[in-house]
Amino acid sequence: MTSPVEVEPVLGRRRGYWHAGVLVAVLLGGLYLARRHWPAVESGVGRLAGADPGWLLVGATAALGTWAASALAQQGAVLRRLPGPRLLAAQFAASAAGHLLPAGLGAGAVNLRFLMRCGLPAGRSAGALVVKATAGAAVRLALIVLLAPACPGLLSPPHLTPAALAVALGGLALLGALPMTPWWARCRPALSTALADIRALHRRPARAAALWAGSLAFAALHSLVLISVTQAIALPLPPLQVALLYLVASSAAALLPTPGGLGSLDAALALALTVSGAPGAAAASAVLGYRLLTVWLPLLPGLLVLGVLVRRKAL
Template sequence: MTSSAGFTASLGRRRAYWQAGVCLAVLLGAVYLARSHWPALESGAGRLAVADQGWLLTGAVAAAGTWAASALAQQGAVVRRLPGARLTATQFAASAANHLLPAGLGAGAVNLRFLMRCGLPPGRAAGALAVKAASGAVVRLALLALLAPVCPGLLRLPRVSPLVVAAVLTAAGLAAVLLATPWWTRCRRALAAVLADIRALHARPARAAALWGGSVAFAALHALVLIAVTRAVGLPLAPLQVALLYLAASSAAALLPTPGGLGSLDAALAFALTAAGTPGAGAASAVLGYRLLTVWLPLLPGLLVLAVLVRRKAL
C-alpha cells in the first residue's frame, strides 16, 4: 500500500512538472509573440481606448452572464439541489482561480471543494465536474458543426506536416499500450461511474435541461463578449463569423494547459481573426478587449469572493 501511494505521489509530481513546463513554454512563446508584434498591440490598445462604450457595456453584461450559465450547467450535472447563490458565487470565484493555475486546475479545485461541502462524496463531485466538462466540449463541437456551413470558407485547416502525423501516430500507439495496463482498468471504472451519473441526470428532464442549456449559454455568452468587442472597435466581421472564430479558437486553446487559456487563447483568437482578414491592430484590440472583460476586470473581485467563501467555510 505504501509503495502504491508513493508511486501515485511520484506520478502526480511528474504530471505537475510536465504541466508547469508546458505552461511556461506557452507563456514564454506568448511573450515572444507580443514583443514581435508590439506595434500592432500598441495600436490595438489605442483603438480599444476610443471604442464604442455601449458595445463594451454589452460585452461586460454578457461576461457577467457567463458565471450564471456556468452555475446552471454545474447544477445540471448534480442530481442533488445546490444552494443557488453560493453556487453562482463559487463560479465567479472559480473563474478567478482558473487564471492562476494551468489546465483548469483552479476552477476544478474550487468547484470540487464546493460540491464536497454540499455533501457530495469526492468521487461523485469529481464525476459532476467531468460531466460538466464533457457537455461543454460536446456543445462547442456541435456549435462549430452548426455554424461552419453558415460561414463557408471562414475556417481553413492548416497544412499538416509529416512530423505532426508521426507525433499523432506515436500518441495513438501509447494510448493503445495504456489500454492494456491496470491504469486503464481504474480509468474504466471511473468512466463507468461518470456514465452512470449521466444516465441518472438524463432521467430527470430538469437536470438535463440545466446541464445542456447552461453549457450552450456559457459558450454563446463568451462568443457574445467577443462579438460586442469587435463591434466596439469597428471590425468588419458578421456576428456569426465572430462566433465561429471564437468557438474554433477556444477549442484549439483548450488543448494547451495554460492558466485560463492565457497565451494559448490569445494567440488562437488573434490568428483566427487575422486569418479571416482582420488587420493586426484590429485583431489585437479585439483580443485585448475580450481579455479585459473576461479576465482582468473580474480578477480581483473574484479573488475577494474566493477569500470570503473560504472564510465562511463554503469551500
C-alpha cells in the same frame, strides 16, 4: 490534562488564523497578477478608449451572464439540489482561480471543494466536473459544425498525406492492441461512475435541460463578448464569423495548459482574426477588450469572493 472545553477555543483561533492567511495570500496573488500584467491592461484600456460604449456594455453584460450559465450547467451535472447563491458565488470565484493555475486546475479545485462541502462524495464531485466539461466540449463542437456552413471558406480541413494518415492509423491500432494497464484498471471504476451519473441525469429532464442549456449559454455568451468588442471597435468582420473564430480558437487553446488560457487563447484569437482579414492592430485591440471584460476587470472581485468563501468555510 487539557479538557476539550479548553482545546476548542484554541482550535477555533487556529482555524481563524489559517483562513485569514488564505485570504491574505489570495489577495496578494491577485495584486501580483494585476501588477505583472498591468502593461497589457493599460494598453487595452488605451486602445479601447474610443470604442462604442454601448457595445462594450453589451459585452460586459454578456460576461456577467457567463457565471450564471456556468452555475446552471454545474447544477445540471448533479442530481442533488445545490444552494443557488453559493453556487453562483463559487462559479465567480472559480473563474478567478482558473487564471492562477494551468489547464483549469484552479477552477476545478474550487468547484470540487464546493461540491464536497455541499455533501457530495469526492468521487461524485469529480464525476460532476467531468460531466460538465464533457457537455461543454460537445456543445462547442456542435456549434462549430452548425456555424461552419454559414461561413464558407473560413475553415478548411487539414491536408493529410498518405504517410501521416498511415502513422495515425498505426498509432491507434497500437493503442488498441496494448494490454490493459493498472492505470486503466484504476480509471475504469471512475469512468463507470461518470457514465452512470450521465444516465441518471438524463432520466431527470430538468437536470439534463440545465446541463445542456447552461453549457450552450456559456459558449454563446463568451462568443457574444468578443462580438460586442469587435462591434465596439468597428472591426470589419460579420458577427457569425467572429463567433465561429472564437469557438475554434478557444477549443484549440484548451489543448495548451496555460493558466486560464492566457497566452494561448490570446495568440489563437489574434491569429484567427488576422487571418480572417482583420487589421493586426484592430485584432489585438479586440483580444485585449475581450480579456479586459472576461479576466482583468472581474479578477480582483473574484479573488475577493474566493477569499470570503474560504473564510466562511463554503470551500
